[in-house]
Every structure is written in C-alpha cells, then in structure tokens.
Amino acid sequence: xxxxxxxxxxxxxxxxxxxxxxxxxxxxxxxxxxxxxxxxxxxxxxxxxxxxxxxxxxxxxxxxxxxxxxxxxxxxxxxxxxxxxxxxxxxxxxxxxxxxxxxxxxxxxxxxxxxxxxxxxxxxxxxxxxxxxxxxxxxxxxxxxxxxxxxxxxxxxxxxxxxxxxxxxxxxxxxxxxxxxxxxxxxxxxxxxxxxxxxxxxxxxxxxxxxxxxxxxxxxxxxxxxxxxxxxxxxxxxxxxxxxxxxxxxxxxxxxxxxxxxxxxxxxxxxxxxxxxxxxxxxxxxxxxxxxxxxxxxxxxxxxxxxxxxxxxxxxxxxxxxxxxxx
Amino acid sequence: xxxxxxxxxxxxxxxxxxxxxxxxxxxxxxxxxxxxxxxxxxxxxxxxxxxxxxxxxxxxxxxxxxxxxxxxxxxxxxxxxxxxxxxxxxxxxxxxxxxxxxxxxxxxxxxxxxxxxxxxxxxxxxxxxxxxxxxxxxxxxxxxxxxxxxxxxxxxxxxxxxxxxxxxxxxxxxxxxxxxxxxxxxxxxxxxxxxxxxxxxxxxxxxxxxxxxxxxxxxxxxxxxxxxxxxxxxxxxxxxxxxxxxxxxxxxxxxxxxxxxxxxxx
Numbered sequence: 274x275x276x277x278x279x280x281x282x283x284x285x286x287x288x289x290x291x292x293x294x295x296x297x298x299x300x301x302x303x304x305x306x307x308x309x310x311x312x313x314x315x316x317x318x319x320x321x322x323x324x325x326x327x328x329x330x331x332x333x334x335x336x337x338x339x340x341x342x343x344x345x346x347x348x349x350x351x352x353x354x355x356x357x358x359x360x361x362x363x364x365x366x367x368x369x370x371x372x373x374x375x376x377x378x379x380x381x382x383x384x385x386x387x388x389x390x391x392x393x394x395x396x397x398x399x400x401x402x403x404x405x406x407x408x409x410x411x412x413x414x415x416x417x418x419x420x421x422x423x424x425x426x427x428x429x430x431x432x433x434x435x436x437x438x439x440x441x442x443x444x445x446x447x448x449x450x451x452x453x454x455x456x457x458x459x460x461x462x463x464x465x466x467x468x469x470x471x472x473x474x475x476x477x478x479x480x481x482x483x484x485x486x487x488x489x490x491x492x493x494x495x496x497x498x499x500x501x502x503x504x505x506x507x508x509x510x511x512x513x514x515x516x517x518x519x520x521x522x523x524x525x526x527x528x529x530x531x532x533x534x535x536x537x538x539x540x541x542x543x544x545x546x547x548x549x550x551x552x553x554x555x556x557x558x559x560x561x562x563x564x565x566x567x568x569x570x571x572x573x574x575x576x577x578x579x580x581x582x583x584x585x586x587x588x589x590x591x592x593x594x595x596x597x598x599x600x
Numbered sequence: 601x602x603x604x605x606x607x608x609x610x611x612x613x614x615x616x617x618x619x620x621x622x623x624x625x626x627x628x629x630x631x632x633x634x635x636x637x638x639x640x641x642x643x644x645x646x647x648x649x650x651x652x653x654x655x656x657x658x659x660x661x662x663x664x665x666x667x668x669x670x671x672x673x674x675x676x677x678x679x680x681x682x683x684x685x686x687x688x689x690x691x692x693x694x695x696x697x698x699x700x701x702x703x704x705x706x707x708x709x710x711x712x713x714x715x716x717x718x719x720x721x722x723x724x725x726x727x728x729x730x731x732x733x734x735x736x737x738x739x740x741x742x743x744x745x746x747x748x749x750x751x752x753x754x755x756x757x758x759x760x761x762x763x764x765x766x767x768x769x770x771x772x773x774x775x776x777x778x779x780x781x782x783x784x785x786x787x788x789x790x791x792x793x794x795x796x797x798x799x800x801x802x803x804x805x806x807x808x809x810x811x812x813x814x815x816x817x818x819x820x821x822x823x824x825x826x827x828x829x830x831x832x833x834x835x836x837x838x839x840x841x842x843x844x845x846x847x848x849x850x851x852x853x854x855x856x857x858x859x860x861x862x863x864x865x866x
Contacts, residue, residue: 328706354708364703366617368624380613381709409624425703 279342281306281433281464282327286336289322296322298488300336304466304481309459311479312468313589318485320468321361324437327466328358340433357431361438363418364425367411371402371421374410378428396424400454416447423454434458436467440474452478472589484592491592499588508561510568511577512546521573525550528564552580607710614717621691622721632687633729635790636680640733643676643799644669644740651800666741673737674825675798677730678761678818682789684726685765692718692773693782715856719766726762745831754828757841761821764845765789767852774859798822817844 282304289297296319304310312320325331326338329349337344343351365374375396379389397406400420405413410421419439426434436455440448455465455478469475475482476496483493492499512521525548553560561580568575622629643651644665652664655671692715695701704714738744746754769786776782793799795809796818802810813819820841827834 330702330705350708353706356706358703358706360699360702362699362702364699366621366700367698368621369617373620377613377617378707381610381704381707383609429707 279306280304281308281341282310282466283339283342284323284327284336287323287326287333287338288335289319289326289331289333296488300485300488300490302483302490302493304464306464307459307462308480309455309465309467309478310481310483311475312466312483312485313470313472313475314468314485315470319488320485321437323485324358324360324435324466324468327352327435328356329353355431356433356435357426357429358435359419359423359426359437359439361441363422365410365413365418365421368409370407370409371413372397372406374421374425375406375428378425382429384428392428396427400424401450416443416450419443419447420450423451427458431463433464434466436465438468438470440469440471448474484589486592492588500582502588502591506552506557506580506582508550508552509577509579509581510548510550510575511579512548513574513576515546517573518546518548520571521548521568524567524571524573525564528567529553529560607713607716610710610713611716611720614713615720618691618717618721619724622725628687628690629725629728632683632725633680633732635683636676636729636733637736639679640673640676640736640740643672648672654800654804656801669737669740669742670830671826672799673734673742674822674829675793675796676737677733677758677825678798678822679790679793680729680733681726681758681762681765682786682793684722684729684762685769685789686783686786687725688718688722688766689769689773689776689782689786690779691721692770693776693779696774697779711860712857715770715860718770719763722766722769723759723762726766727758730758730762744829746828747831750828750831750833753833753838754825757821757824757828757838757845760842760845760849764848764852767849767856769852771852771855771859774856792816792818793822796822817841817848820844 280303282302284300284302287297287300288295300319300323302310302323312323314320322331326333326345327340329345329352332346339345340352341355343355345352366377369377372393375393376389379392384392397403400423402417402421402424405417410418413421423436423439439455440451443451452474455467458465465478467474467478479496481493482496482499483490484499485491492502510521512518529550565575565578648665648668649660649662650664652658652666652668652671653660655664655667658664658667695714695718701714705711710716734744769789772785773782776785796802796813796816798818802813802819804810805813820837821844824834824838824841827837
C-alpha cells in the first residue's frame with residue numbers, strides 16, 4: 274500500500290476570495306490517512322468553502338490542494354472518484370424513495386445489478402431505514418434525511434469523506450447515530466474531514482482539531498493538547514458553613530499566591546457555600562494537596578471538592594475572541 | 601451497459617431518474633398538457649366559428665369552426681411543446697434548490713449527463729403533450745391528410761422543436777434563483793405562438809406586428825407542421841423551421857453549459 278505514507282488531504286497556502294471578501298487567507302492543513310480531522314469554527318469562518326474546494330465544487334485562488342495525492346484542479350475526476358461529500362443541505366431527491374435514491378448512486382458508480390442491490394440493502398439496514406426505504410424522501414424527518422444523505426455518500430465506499438456540519442439541526446438521538454456511524458467508518462480506515470460548530474462533537478470524534486476563524490487556522494492539535502492551551506481548569510470547594518468562605522478565600526490567596534477567583538454561578542452552586550477557583554498550571558496536584566491540608570489545619574473542613582478540566586469551549590473562546598488573543 | 605461510453609450511460613441513468621420523477625409527480629405533467637388542451641377547446645368552441653369565417657375563403661358557423669380547427673391545431677401542438685419546456689425550467693431549478701446537483705458534481709460522472717437526463721425526460725413529456733393535442737384534435741373532427749413519410753417528417757420536426765425549446769429552458773432554469781422564477785421566466789414561450797401565423801393569418805395584423813409575426817421562429821415551425829398535416833411538402837418552410845431549431849438548440853446548449861459550470865456559491 275504505497276499510498277499509506279501520503280496524507281489523505283494536503284492543503285498548502287490555500288486562499289479564496291468572493292469578490293472583495295477574502296474568505297480564506299492562507300490555509301495549511303494536512304490530514305493523515307485513516308484519521309479524523311475536525312474543522313472547528315463559527316459561522317462564516319470559511320469551513321464550507323474549504324469543503325467545497327476539496328470537493329471540487331470551487332476552485333482555489335492560490336495554493337495547492339491535494340486529496341489522496343491528486344490535485345483538485347488538475348485532476349478533479351480522480352479526486353471525485355475517491356471522495357464522498359455530505360453537505361449542510363440534504364442532497365437527496367425528494368421525489369424518489371430512499372431505496373431509489375441509494376440505487377441511483379449505485380447505478381452512477383457502476384456497482385452492477387447484484388452488488389448494487391446488496392450494497393443498498395446493507396446500507397438500509399445499517400442506517401435503520403428499512404421501514405422508510407419505500408417512501409419518497411420528501412416525507413422523511415430531518416434526521417432521517419440526513420441519514421439517507423450519508424448513506425448515499427457511502428454507497429461507493431469513499432476513502433476520504435467530507436462531512437459539512439453533519440449534525441447541525443439534528444435532535445440529540447440522531448446526533449448520536451451520526452457519531453456512531455462516523456466512528457465505525459474510522460474503523461474501516463476511512464479518512465474524515467468534518468466541520469462543526471459543536472465543541473463536544475470535535476472532542477468526541479476527532480484525532481486532530483483545526484480551529485478556523487476569519488479564514489485562518491489559529492490552532493491545530495489533538496483535542497487534549499488544545500485544552501492545555503488554556504490554564505489548568507478549575508476547582509470548586511463546598512463548605513459546610515457560609516461563614517467559612519471569607520477565610521477560605523484568604524487561605525487560597527496565601528497558599529497559591531495570585532490566582533483568579535471565579536464568580537460562582539448561582540444556578541449550579543445552589544444555596545451552599547461554594548468557592549470556584551482557577552487551578553495553578555504548574556504542579557497542580559501538589560498545589561491542590563497543600564491547599565486542602567491547610568484548610569483542614571485551620572479547621573475549615575471542605576465538604577466536597579470538584580475539579581473540572583478545561584473544555585474545548587474555553588479553548589475556542591480563548592482562540593477566537595479577539596480581545597483574549599491580543600492579551 | 602459496458603459498451604456505452606460513460607456520458608451516454610450516465611445520461612441513461614439520469615433519464616430513468618427523470619421518468620420516475622415524472623411518474624411520482626404527475627400533476628405537473630397533467631398541468632403542462634392541460635394548459636394547451638384548454639386553449640384548443642377555447643379557440644375551437646368559443647372563437648372558432650367567428651375566426652373560421654375570417655380565414656381566406658372561410659364561412660361562418662359549423663364549417664368555419666371545422667376549418668379553424670384544422671388551422672389552429674398546429675399552433676396548439678407547438679404550444680404544448682412550449683408548455684412542456686416550462687416544466688423543464690421548473691425541474692432544473694428544483695434540482696438546484698434540492699442540492700442534489702451539488703452531490704452529482706462531487707461524483708465521478710459526466711457533467712453533461714446531469715442536464716442530459718432532464719433534456720431527454722422533457723423530450724418525452726413534450727412529445728406526449730403534442731401527441732395528446734393532435735389526438736384530441738382528431739377526436740374533435742380534425743382529419744390530417746399526411747402520408748407516412750409526412751408523419752415521419754412531422755415527428756422529426758416536432759422532436760427538433762422540443763429539443764430546441766428544452767435546451768433553451770434548461771438555461772432559463774439554471775439562470776433562475778428560485779423555482780418560482782423558473783416557472784415564470786419561460787412564459788414568453790407561451791405568448792410567442794399568439795404573435796405568429798398560428799391563430800390568425802399575419803395579413804390581418806397591423807404592419808409592425810405582422811412583420812414580427814412573419815419573421816419570428818414559431819411561424820415557420822407552425823406552418824411547417826400545418827403543411828405536413830395537410831399532406832404538403834414545403835421545403836423552404838421546413839428548412840427555415842429546422843434552421844431556427846438548430847440555432848436555438850445550440851444557443852441554449854452553450855448557454856446552459858456555461859451556466860452549469862458557474863460555481864455553486866452558497
């Protein structure tokens with residue numbers, strides 16, 4: 274397998290403008306074969322434009338874009354033979370039934386009568402569309418349409434899959450279904466580039482996350498490493514008596530020195546005496562032990578301790594909020 | 601299937617798709633055929649007696665009506681083609697809004713086949729529509745005098761007309777930003793047959809209009825059809841009609857192709 278060494282997706286110096294509006298300002302992105310990369314960004318960041326260029330629907334202004342080693346401009350048909358695309362807007366034929374939509378894909382990809390029928394059956398079962406396969410796709414719910422859309426994309430077993438906001442507008446159960454499908458595809462060795470606005474989705478599915486904002490990639494790493502970009506999480510201390518709060522606050526300042534005191538969200542804290550504090554980045558465990566020991570020595574018993582790691586939300590806002598980035 | 605070249609095979613698959621779509625959505629086909637049919641009945645039974653009397657050598661009343669039926673049938677056959685072409689614009693625009701065209705364009709298939717499927721589907725719709733009009737006209741008492749060769753020539757001419765109008769309306773459908781616009785833009789194709797020799801002889805029109813009616817493409821198409829149905833060969837008219845058809849088809853095809861290549865911007 275000589276192709277295993279080369280990345281499935283290789284983008285260098287990609288720019289694209291629509292008229293005066295510069296949508297992409299120099300994108301570099303490499304996705305190794307068999308991995309999942311999430312493009313995370315707000316609306317208008319340029320996610321869909323990247324997908325459309327990879328899918329040969331748009332041509333780049335500058336830069337090179339290769340999919341499985343083929344250039345999207347010079348060798349578009351080779352790219353199209355390797356990819357599958359599911360966009361934000363469902364690309365199903367509403368007048369055809371689910372099964373007919375799938376069979377249309379099988380015919381266009383020349384699967385042959387027997388293999389085509391077998392593949393359609395297999396996908397109908399896998400996507401739980403058996404009951405609806407004989408009904409026109411226009412009668413489907415949003416979640417079912419998306420599943421059919423994805424199933425149509427998979428008929429030809431693409432090696433590289435682009436999913437543009439695959440779960441936007443879906444109910445929680447359908448989201449989970451789509452996630453399961455993505456995970457099983459990864460096990461089959463498919464390379465996936467997905468765009469999302471949902472941070473938990475990127476966290477759950479992706480090996481690599483590229484944070485896109487204003488047409489630039491501002492961070493690109495594993496989800497766990499990205500989370501390290503923001504300071505070390507928070508600790509929530511709950512005390513038995515409200516009177517203990519002021520003393521505890523002084524103790525924290527004494528032991529940890531200068532640290533940020535987070536305002537307590539009254540909704541999650543309830544009516545207990547609660548203190549939210551940002552954890553120090555260096556020697557977090559030692560610092561935590563020293564603080565709890567000291568509070569104990571002072572006779573301010575802590576009733577409950579809760580540590581939260583930073584989530585991608587924190588990362589996202591830290592990277593995309595202009596005021597935070599300048600700091 | 602292997603022996604067909606890829607664009608042909610892809611077009612055949614797309615053609616099957618448009619046939620299924622037609623069957624699933626019969627109200628559109630019915631509406632497209634009903635419109636010229638309604639005009640046929642209106643013109644024969646409401647206006648026919650009087651208009652027939654105004655034809656050269658015509659008489660009023662029932663004889664006039666039957667003369668007028670023979671005179672107006674070709675115009676309504678052509679109107680059926682224009683009506684079907686309107687359906688093409690709608691289905692092309694529907695495809696674009698459904699996003700399925702974007703899917704086709706990310707697949708390793710011949711781009712021409714996407715439009716080719718629509719064109720073939722519309723040709724069938726168009727010929728069915730024209731056939732229905734002719735059949736109803738015969739039921740109303742119209743007696744064509746064409747011999748087999750003339751019927752064959754008529755089939756060729758009408759196929760050519762349908763292909764020309766279809767390619768033109770494919771472009772109009774691609775040009776439209778919504779399905780509503782797509783259903784309105786080709787309306788001029790329904791108006792044009794009125795401004796030809798299809799409903800009344802051009803001599804009865806004011807000078808400017810009569811000049812336009814004599815030189816617009818529908819006039820040779822309608823007169824060619826009328827001659828063939830009357831069992832006459834008029835090679836000048838047929839040649840002119842075919843020329844117009846080929847010209848419209850080429851313009852429509854090239855226009856569609858350039859519109860189709862335009863990137864999809866969402």
